[in-house]
Amino acid sequence: MGSLFEVLRTKLKEKGYKLTTQRRVIYDVFIENTDSHLSPEEVYEMVKDKYPEIGLATVYRTLQLLDELEVVSKINFNDGCNRYELNTNTDDHQHHHLICLECGNVSEVEIDLLDNLEEKIEMESDFRIIDHNVKFFGYCKSCDEKKSIQ
Ligand SMILES: [Zn+2]
Ligand SMILES: [Zn+2]
Ligand SMILES: [Zn+2]
Missing domain, CATH: 1.10.10.10 (Winged helix-like DNA-binding domain superfamily/Winged helix DNA-binding domain)
Structure with a gap:
């Protein structure tokens, strides 16, 4: 390194x-x-x-x-x-994050299908997009399992 x-x-x-x-x-x-x-x-x-x-x-x-x-x-x-x-x-583009609302664990998503969405927004809003930053909120696997037991 x-x-x-x-x-x-x-x-x-x-x-x-x-x-x-x-x-x-x-x-x-x-x-x-x-x-x-x-x-x-x-x-x-x-x-x-x-x-x-x-x-x-x-x-x-x-x-x-x-x-x-x-x-x-x-x-x-x-x-x-x-x-x-x-x-x-x-890469200039930052990966996206999955955030667990229960334990605060943060993991990363590499999959990115937002280019199409950017194009659509640009066409409809008259706005030139240069980047985006997305956070997904929810429950990680172990928190989700605990929740379903309760
Ligand atoms: Zn969790
Ligand atoms: Zn990260
Ligand atoms: Zn992205």
Whole structure:
């Protein structure tokens, strides 16, 4: 995953920032948890072991910076906090999310049939769409099974 670090280093440099240890360890968490959608508190918990001097405020600030640099993306899952995930820059288009209303679990959907819908909306609304961002709310398998037992 050396190339992802190069992306971070280059982007920091472009904006006149340095690759500090704090920024590095926080970015590390995302490289080690590519499928996760982490809140600042969760990132803090993971970083604390390796880097006990770090404070939650620093984590907040660093996440904001990484989001500005577009190396991570901020997503709001309506669960009362902002979450962040690694932006691998392989595709401009962000995948879609399935959000469980019971346990808060977030999973990702790769299937995307929305291009047709975009075309239709563009024709009917006189609006040029450049992207979309979709969240599906419902119940994950294990929550759904629990619900049907009750
Ligand atoms: Zn669930
Ligand atoms: Zn995601
Ligand atoms: Zn899509």
